[in-house]
Amino acid sequence: MYQIKTYNAIAKQGLAEFGDNYRINQTDDADAYLIRSVNLRDQEFPKTLKAIARCGAGFNNIPLHKALENGTVVFNTPGGNANAVKELVIATMIIASRNIIAAANWSAQAAPGADITLRTEKEKTSFNGTELLGKTVAVIGLGHVGSLVANACLDLGMKVVGYDPYLTVDAAWRLSDKIVRADSIADAVKDADFVTVHVPKNDETTGLIADAKIAQMKPTTILLNYSRLGIVDNKAVVEALDEGRLGKYYTDFSDAVILNRDDVVIMPHIGGSTVEAEINCARMAARETIEFLETGNIKNSVNLPDVQAPFDSDHRITLIHQNIPNMIGQISTYLAGQDINIENLVNKAKGKYAYTMIDIDEIGHDKQEEVVENLEKIPAVTRVRFLTHK
Template sequence: MYNIKTFNAIAPQGLAEFAEDYVINESDTPDAYLIRSVDLHDHKLPENLKCIARCGAGYNNIPLDKALENGTVAFNTPGGNANAVKELVIASMIIANRNIIDAATWAGQATAGADITLRTEQQKTKFNGTELLGKRLAVIGLGHVGSRVANAGVDLGMRVTGYDPYLSADAAWHISQNVKRAKTLDAALHNADFVTVHVPKNAETTGLIDAQELQVMKPNAVLLNFSRLGIVANQDAVTYLNNGRLRKYITDFSDDQILGHKDVTIMPHIGGSTVEAEINCARIAVAETQEFLETGNIRNSVNLPNVQSPFTSAFRFTLIHQNVPNMLGQISTIIAGEGVNIENLVNRAKDNYAYTMVDTNDLSAEQQYYLIDKLNNIPTVTRTRLIKNRA
């Protein structure tokens, strides 16, 4: 029996996909967390917590190092809300070019009367906009969201340039051949009418679009940030708006520096807030959690390497440990010392930690307890599990 604890409202359509031997919110020492936006940095992780699945792409609300020290794998759900964010980005570009918010506000405040139609016809010209057709779109980051935005821009007749120095071969297959690839960030920004950023937040991308990059952009460009707060240096954006060097700034993240500015449109973090996206993310999170708990396989981890291997043996040991020399030698020696034959061994490392899976077929009850204890007592191991094959 596996215990799951949820934070925030997780789509019931996703939770319904847990198998019968899973219980939800019935234990204070669960095997797994399913979360959305709850901040866990000041939260004490239960010793028994084996994994955290974030129903969404962003994971800055998870203390990754603290999770590793606890032997807890963290997952996100890349692509689960990609279409929802794409649609909002496209809608925002249309809103910016067609002055839709200003026009609707004016019409809603117009005084009723017989001449309202005449006055509307006379004054509507001040809301004249331009079309997206033929405009230049720079997409910074071509992952799950960025690739969809780039392709949608092509479909709308825009001239699209993409920039992503870490573009994977798999991701490249999903991008239209009509998307021009820029070799540098400045090359992508140059002469773009719209710039939209879709990168994860980390030390390298914080402040990615600042005064230096804004200087490269056209004076009448529109900047969009539906990625994370901090990717754009907001104070620099305000300075360029005030100096007429940036036309509009549209973002999904509120901040005192931009609040109330006439040329800034702030959304209340609704990029992934669709019924479909919440269901998609919940289903992905449930699938990741079940696969990890039942087989030890790791998919979409953000603090450990992704590791998948067919589980065909009777038993599987999994170990989260520091990435130091002779770990495989120690693990193999302990298991072989009990006369247990290793059928398969898989090891992957990411930064300072690694993950090892060892498959075997013959284990007595006594050997199971002894080996779990012995492996777990290796000083650099943070968690050892023994999984019995259910097949």
Template sequence: MYNIKTFNAIAPQGLAEFSDDYLINESADPDAYLIRSVDLHEHVFPENLKAIARCGAGFNNIPLDKALENGTVAFNTPGGNANAVKELIIANMIICNRNIIDAANWAAKAASGADITLRTEKEKTAFNGVELMGKRLTVIGLGHVGSLVANAGLDLGMRVTGYDPYLSADAAWHISDKVKRARTLEDAIAKADFVTVHVPKNEETIGLINADVIQAMKPKAVLLNFSRLGIVDNAAAVQFLQKGTLRKYITDFSSDELIGQDNVILMPHIGGSTVEAEINCARIAAQEVQTFLETGNIENSVNMPNIISPFQSQYRFTLIHKNVPNMLGQISTIIAGEGVNIENLANRAKDGFAYTMVDANDMSQDQQYYLLDKLKQIPTVTRVRLIKAS
């Protein structure tokens, strides 16, 4: 029996994914957390906590190193809210080009009376817009969200350019061959009417869209950032908006520089705030946790390597340990020393940590207890589990 603790409101459709072998919010010593926005940086992790699944793509609210030191694998749910974000990007491009907000605000404030219909008909020309068809869209980052935005742009008749130096082979399958691939960021933005950013936040992407990049953009271009705060230099964006060289900046990441600025469309962080996205993310998170707890396999981890190996033996040892020399030798020697034959061994490393799965058959209960204890005594090991095949 496994225990799951939830933080925030997790969609019940996601929790329904758990089998009868799981208890939800019935233990103070859970095996896994399902979270959304709760900040865990000051949180004390229970020793028993094996997994944290974030129902969403972002994971800045999880202290990844701290989790690793506790032997806790952290997951996110990439792609679960991708369609919701895509729709918001498309909506904002239409809102921007058709002056929808200004027109609606004017109509709401227009004086009432018998001539209101005539007035609105006469003055509507002040809100004339332009269509998206034929305009140039550049998508920076072609992952789950970016690929959907690029394809949707094509569907609207836009000319789409994509830029992603780290594009995976799997992601490439989801992008239309009609999307032009740019070799450099400079080439990607040079002629774009719209530039939208969909990259993860890390050391390489902080400040990716800086003053030099914005200056190199086509005059009167529109910039959208629904990725993460800090990827666009907001102060630089304001500078070029005030010069009139950047037409609009649209984002759901607020900062002091943007408040009250003309030609900034600012909204709460609602990219993934749809009923469908919350359900999708909760379902994915529940599936990730179950797979990990029941088989040891890891998919969509943000602090450990992804590793999937068929579980075809009676038993599986899983170890989270420092990525140092001779770990596999130590693990294999201990297990073989008890006369247990290793049926399969899988290992992956990520930065300073590694994950090892060892499959075996025909172990007595005494051997199981002994090996668990001996493997836990390896100084660089932070967690050992023994999983029995169902």
């Protein structure tokens, strides 16, 4: 029986993925958490906690290293809200091109009267906009969201220039061959009417779009950041706007530096806020959790490598341990000394930690407990689990 604890409101369609072998919110000493935006950075994790699944792509609310020290795998749901973000980005580009916000505000504030129709016809020219057809958009980052944005912009008749030095094979398959591939951000943005950023936030991407990159853009360029706060340097944006070196800035992340400006439009972090996205992410998170708890397979982890193998043997031993020399040797030597036959072994590392799955023959229940206890005694081993094939 596995115990699941939820934080925030998790879509019921996601919780419905859990079967009879699971209990939801019946104890704080859970096997797994399903969360959205709750801040876990100062929270102590119970030793029972084997997994945290974030219903969304971002995971800066989770202390990854602390989770590893506890033997807890952290998952996210990349792509679960990608379509929702894509649609908001496209909507924002249309809003920016057609002066929709200013026009709607004018209509809302216009005094009613017999002359309203005449006034509208006379003053509507001040809201003249441009069309997306034929315009150039630079898409920085061509992952789940970026690839959808790029393809949608092509469908709207735009010229699309993409940049992603870490483009995966899967992402490449999702992209139209009509997208121009740039060799650098500078090449991507130099002729762009729109620049939209879709990269994960990390040490390398923090401040990715700053003075030097903005200097490569046209003074009329409209910049969009619907990835994460900090990827675009807001101070550099304000300076560029003040000096007439940038057209407008649209973002999903509020910051005091960019408040109260007519040339900046801030959305209240609604990129993934659709009913469909919340359901998709909850289902993905639940399925990742179930797969891990029942088979040991890891997919979409952010603090350990993805490790997957068919579970065809009688039993499987999984270990989270430090990525140091001779760990596999110590583990396999112990198992051999217990006359336990290894049918399959998979090991992958990510940074300072690694994950090992070992498939073995049938052994008795008492022996199982002994094996787990002794493997846990190996220095640098954080967690050992013993799974039985159903």
